[in-house]
Amino acid sequence: MYELLGGMVESGVMRSDMTGIDFNEVWHPTVAVADVVLFAAGGTWNWPNWALNFVADRGGDEYLFENIGLTLVPAMDSGQPITLTHPLSYMVSSSSDNPGVAMALIAAITTPEANNRHAIDSFHLGILNAQVESEEYAGNRLLSSAHYMLDHTTALPNHPGWNAWSSAYYTGIQAVETGDATPEEAVDIVINQLTNELGDQITVR
Amino acid sequence: MLPAGILVLLFFLIPVVIVIYLSMTNLASANFTSNLSKMEFIGLENYRILLNDQFAKRIFFNSIFYVLFTLSMFNVGLALVVSLLTTHIPRGAGFFFRAIWILPRVTASTLYILIWKRMIAEAPFGIINQFNGLLGLPTYNYAADRPWEFVILVNGFIGVSFGMIIFTSAIESIPKDLLNASLVDGSSLLQRIRYVILPLLRWPLLFVVTYQTLSLLTSFEQILLLTNGGPGLYRTEVWSLAAYHRALSNYFGNAQWGYGSAFAVVLVLIGVVLAVIYMRVFRFSELVAEPKVEVL
Numbered sequence: 181m182y183e184l185l186g187g188m189v190e191s192g193v194m195r196s197d198m199t200g201i202d203f204n205e206v207w208h209p210t211v212a213v214a215d216v217v218l219f220a221a222g223g224t225w226n227w228p229n230w231a232l233n234f235v236a237d238r239g240g241d242e243y244l245f246e247n248i249g250l251t252l253v254p255a256m257d258s259g260q261p262i263t264l265t266h267p268l269s270y271m272v273s274s275s276s277d278n279p280g281v282a283m284a285l286i287a288a289i290t291t292p293e294a295n296n297r298h299a300i301d302s303f304h305l306g307i308l309n310a311q312v313e314s315e316e317y318a319g320n321r322l323l324s325s326a327h328y329m330l331d332h333t334t335a336l337p338n339h340p341g342w343n344a345w346s347s348a349y350y351t352g353i354q355a356v357e358t359g360d361a362t363p364e365e366a367v368d369i370v371i372n373q374l375t376n377e378l379g380d381q382i383t384v385r
Numbered sequence: 386m387l388p389a390g391i392l393v394l395l396f397f398l399i400p401v402v403i404v405i406y407l408s409m410t411n412l413a414s415a416n417f418t419s420n421l422s423k424m425e426f427i428g429l430e431n432y433r434i435l436l437n438d439q440f441a442k443r444i445f446f447n448s449i450f451y452v453l454f455t456l457s458m459f460n461v462g463l464a465l466v467v468s469l470l471t472t473h474i475p476r477g478a479g480f481f482f483r484a485i486w487i488l489p490r491v492t493a494s495t496l497y498i499l500i501w502k503r504m505i506a507e508a509p510f511g512i513i514n515q516f517n518g519l520l521g522l523p524t525y526n527y528a529a530d531r532p533w534e535f536v537i538l539v540n541g542f543i544g545v546s547f548g549m550i551i552f553t554s555a556i557e558s559i560p561k562d563l564l565n566a567s568l569v570d571g572s573s574l575l576q577r578i579r580y581v582i583l584p585l586l587r588w589p590l591l592f593v594v595t596y597q598t599l600s601l602l603t604s605f606e607q608i609l610l611l612t613n614g615g616p617g618l619y620r621t622e623v624w625s626l627a628a629y630h631r632a633l634s635n636y637f638g639n640a641q642w643g644y645g646s647a648f649a650v651v652l653v654l655i656g657v658v659l660a661v662i663y664m665r666v667f668r669f670s671e672l673v674a675e676p677k678v679e680v681l
Contacts, residue, residue, distance in 0.1 A: 197526065200529055200615045200616040202506065205510055273418060274415075275417065275418030275420065275423045340413070340415035342639055343413075343639035354618060355617065357617075358617030358618070361618070376438060376439075
């Protein structure tokens with residue numbers, strides 16, 4: 181992965197400050213309103229943001245339906261279509277005084293109606309079967325056109341050490357893209373950080 | 386004495402003790418509790434991790450660099466220059482220029498940084514780059530190419546006002562007799578500044594240097610909003626920002642309050658050590674012993 185990113189910067193395909201780009205000041209205004217864009221890697225949630233904030237004067241949703249198509253990306257090794265999701269799990273802290281109440285609260289908000297509201301307003305794909313089967317979800321043009329993507333998705337892991345892992349991984353990305361480190365050095369940086377912070381919980385192969 | 390003691394206890398000592406205790410626990414989102422007795426005590430483990438962190442040294446020296454340059458160039462240096470200049474021009478004009486220098490301080494920091502971000506954004510979005518384009522100059526991606534210059538500039542513009550107010554009031558309270566006496570002796574303006582004004586500014590200078598050092602050490606919101614510690618590998622990450630990132634702003638709220646507190650405790654130690662050093666170097670006890678200038 182680091183080799184790929186480093187190579188992309190070196191060959192000029194990717195900017196060296198890619199992760200530092202200001203999304204609202206630069207990335208969205210560039211990609212959403214440019215006259216010609218071949219591919220832009222983004223999330224489904226970019227759509228309502230663009231419709232509301234960047235292309236509202238060109239017709240919002242209608243403009244996007246006319247000009248933009250969604251697609252999966254081919255995986256580097258297999259060429260199979262792939263995408264990425266991070267379904268966050270709500271966890272009740274082990275030190276919670278009222279785990280029952282916390283559980284009841286989570287159950288109360290995990291309804292098809294609440295998740296549909298979120299899905300339709302922000303274009304996030306459904307997470308509940310009952311939600312996906314609902315008329316509201318199935319009848320939504322955008323959601324129903326993109327829902328098949330969940331068949332090809334891969335999920336980021338959920339773990340109490342996730343934070344240390346993701347920030348180390350991200351540090352590696354920033355190191356190679358800015359040229360502060362070679363891909364090999366970036367891997368060493370990540371291993372160093374993970375073993376320092378997670379200790380025995382991590383196995384380096 | 387008692388009200389002051391209670392204030393120090395409530396707002397300094399107790400928070401410090403709590404943060405020290407937190408820094409010895411592994412409190413994070415996954416095992417959150419507000420009950421101090423239920424937190425998992427892990428001794429100095431967070432400090433061991435911190436000392437072994439490969440970027441701790443860089444973040445430490447970033448902070449020193451940031452404080453040193455912002456303090457000397459703006460919070461003290463430019464503040465002194467602005468005070469001297471605005472006290473040697475007509476009073477109304479002096480007020481006007483000082484009022485302008487207070488603007489960055491009184492502007493909400495999010496708004497202030499938004500203005501800066503729009504100023505320095507890359508072409509075609511940034512205002513500076515639009516001017517560069519009009520003048521036929523090359524355009525730059527300032528945030529990526531010159532992060533430190535702008536971090537110091539942005540914070541320095543805010544920092545000038547504090548020193549400026551203190552120095553101005555100190556200069557204006559110098560008895561006119563002293564300045565008149567030096568005028569009679571045939572002193573030039575520079576000589577008056579060097580031999581009359583500056584020696585009498587020693588106490589305000591100590592105060593501003595000490596206070597602003599500590600203030601810069603702990604301030605991070607402008608850096609957070611401007612560069613967020615980047616680009617690349619912690620290029621503009623300062624110690625207080627690192628504490629914030631660990632304790633409060635991790636990916637999807639996965640906060641590590643225990644580890645972040647260890648960063649904060651180290652910052653408290655640095656601040657206390659620096660304050661003691663300043664007081665020794667500036668001979669604080671002599672300065673508060675008796676006023677150098679008696680105004681009757």
